[in-house]
Amino acid sequence: MSLIALKDLSLTRTATLFAGLDLNIAKGDRLGLVAANGRGKSSLLRILAGQEEPTTGSLIRARGLVAAFAPQDPPAHLLPMTLHEAVRDALDAETAEAEGWRVDILLDDLAVDEALRHRAVRDLSGGWQRSMLLARAAVVEPDLLLLDEPTNHLDIARIGVLQRFLAALPRDCAVVAASHDRAFLDDTSTRTLFLRPAESADFALPYTAALQALDQRDAARDRQFENDMRKVRALRQQAAKLKNIGINSGSDLLVVKTRQLSDRADRLEEQARPAHHEASAGAIRLANSGSHAKALVSFADTAIGTPDGRTLFRTGKLWIEAGDRVALLGPNGAGKTRLVERLRAALAGADPEIRGAASLRLGHSDQALSQLDGFPTPWEAVKRSASLPDQQARSLLAGAGIGIDAQIAPLARLSGGQRARLAMLLLRLVRPNFYLLDEPTNHLDIEGQDMLETELVEQGAACLLVSHDRAFVRAVATRIWVIEGRRLVEVEDPDPVFDRLMRG
Known part of the structure; x- marks a missing residue:
């Protein structure tokens, strides 16, 4: 049974985001919604x-129909409330009075710690705010659950909680999730809608299989378009020859035949459509200045601890060589960020236990993109990061998806995707040979993730990265470090680690 049916739907802002959209969502559907940043998913x-x-x-x-929407960020009126109050606020007064227990059951299902339930929403991490918004949507027991980037800010264990929660929903409950997390889409969706300005594509397949089907369809469409345009050119060449013959011979029949051929060419050209090719949201390019050193970074048996001196784990003797792309995995709170901070500090100064090669040039990006904080505008960020002519600076920013007007506007006005691309541009300008990346795919759409993956692999730069994006880790990492039992160990295959982390 159809819960909601769209017919010839369009949405235009400064440009057309989508048009001619026909879509039926039935009970129990699990629909993944895919498009580049700013193309209409939300x-x-x-x-x-x-x-x-x-x-x-x-x-x-x-x-x-009861439809419930979990947006990316909490509305302002929820920020002063506690997490528990914010979820209860989604219920009408009568239901909240009679069935307020539903809130606690739901928060138990989402594995929300008791202490967190009484903290103000404004004081919660982005991941716990996401869990609150999901709980607000689910507590009304919807027929249709709408999720906007539900895995953003979640670590792998919390993604596991989310996926188990969605799997346990009533069979009739439909879910539509807009997401750039490819592994999440593969694990949770049975349908995929690629949202486009025209001719959006809906496949009864999870993301990866649907993408392959879309690529095959687009390739077939391009071949058909090329064949049609060859026919158009041939018809017009034939019409031109007949026109000359008709004029020279005075034959009315040839004049009529010429018009018929020209009309056929016009109709065929009007009907011919190439496959849709998504305009890029901005390129990501990296650089690698190279190094003759074999070991760029070396660790003695280093203790990684909390600010108050408590040891979280020891590294053992490890090193990172030129070309190594090391993914650091472990449960939340195990010390991944503490290792990144310790390494960054060591490379900026003296540390007897962590050493960097003399030729090492660091490029660093953290989850919050804090490297952008000191700049008032994108223009200032680029000009102060590298000595570039004005025209080259403008061209680089435009290539990263930041238009002329946005280049001199306050940084706060950039979208998350634009901020992420700007951060990658600044990294490129530093020309590092060692990248230290903490959740680099946050805010990047799938196109941006693909670009970043390609650049890291093709540039051959060494890196240490922390990421909850399983598809990204699988595509990029050549070595896997895991924090286990207060030790840092190296493993061959990340998938068993992902499985353990997702089980919590």
Whole structure:
């Protein structure tokens, strides 16, 4: 049974985000929604939730449909509330009074610590705010659950909790999730909608299989377009020859035949459509200045601890060589960020237990993109990071998806995707030979993730990265370090580690 049906739906802002969208969502559907940053995913979710109106088209909801939307960020009115109060706030007063216990059951299902339930939403991490927003949506027991980037800010263990929660939903509950997390989409979706300005593509397949089907369809569409355009050129060449013959011979029949051929060429050209090729949200390019040193970074048996001196784990004797791409995995709180901070400090000064080669040049990016904080505008960020002519600076920013107007606007006005691309641009300008990356795919769309993966692999630069993005780790890492039992150990295959982490 259809819960919601879209017919010829379109949405236009400064440009058309999508048009001609036909979509039916049935009970029990698990639909992954995929598009580049800023291409209408969040807007479509709000339209499905009844919070926004399309530009044109129709939307028919099943009678009595309950749709619940979990956005990316908490609304301002929830920030002073405790987590528990914010979830209870989603219920109407009568239900909250009679069935307030539903909140506690739901927070138990989402493995929310008791202490966190009484903290103000504004004081929670981005991951716990995500869990609160999911709980707010789920507590109303919806027929249709709408999720906007639900894995952002979640570590692997919390992604495991999320996936188990979604799997345990009532069979009739439909879920639509907009996400750039490819592994999450593969694990949770049975359908994939690629949202496009025209001819959006819906496949009854999870993400990776759907992407392959989309690529095959687009390739076939391009071949058909090329064949059609060859026919158009041939018809027009034939029409031109007949026209000359007809003029010279005075034959009315040839004039009519010429017009018929020209009309056929016009109709065929009008009907011919190439495959859609998504305009890039901005390129990601990295650099590698190279190094003759074999070991760029070496660790003695180093103790990694908390600020108050408590040891979390020891590294053993380890090193990172030129070309190594090391992924650091471990449960939340195990000390991944503490290792990154210790390494960064060691490379900036003296540390008897962690040494960097004399030729090492560091490029660092953290989860919060704090390297951008000292710059008022993107223009200032680039100009102060490298001595570049004005035109080259503008060209680099435009290539990273930051238009002329945005280049001199406050950094706060950039989208998350633009900030991430700007951060990668600044890294490139430093020309590092060793990258220290903490959750580098946060805020990047799938196109951006693919670009970053390609650059890291093709540039051959060494890196140490922390990431909850399983697809990214699988694609990039040549070595896997895992924090286990207060030791740092190296393993061959990340998948058993992912499985353990997701089971919590």
